[in-house]
Amino acid sequence: xxxxxxxxxxxxxxxxxxxxxxxxxxxxxxxxxxxxxxxxxxxxxxxxxxxxxxxxxxxxxxxxxxxxxxxxxxx
Ligand SMILES: [Zn+2]
Ligand SMILES: [Zn+2]
Numbered sequence: 237x238x239x240x241x242x243x244x245x246x247x248x249x250x251x252x253x254x255x256x257x258x259x260x261x262x263x264x265x266x267x268x269x270x271x272x273x274x275x276x277x278x279x280x281x282x283x284x285x286x287x288x289x290x291x292x293x294x295x296x297x298x299x300x301x302x303x304x305x306x307x308x309x310x311x
Contacts, residue, residue, distance in 0.1 A: 249301035
């Protein structure tokens, strides 16, 4: 009873590349950054490959993922 979501996507915080979670990819093939599957602020799943803002909290994915990127100390 959990599969209410049409699909979920993983998004690269570096290049904004988006792949379906079903692809099983964990890291971006372009730059090796870890893909993010949910909003870092409210954990709402990313349900559209074209979404630029989170439907759960209205936050900009670009800004939120950039913050995550910095916090994890990826270089
Ligand atoms: Zn990337
Ligand atoms: Zn959110």
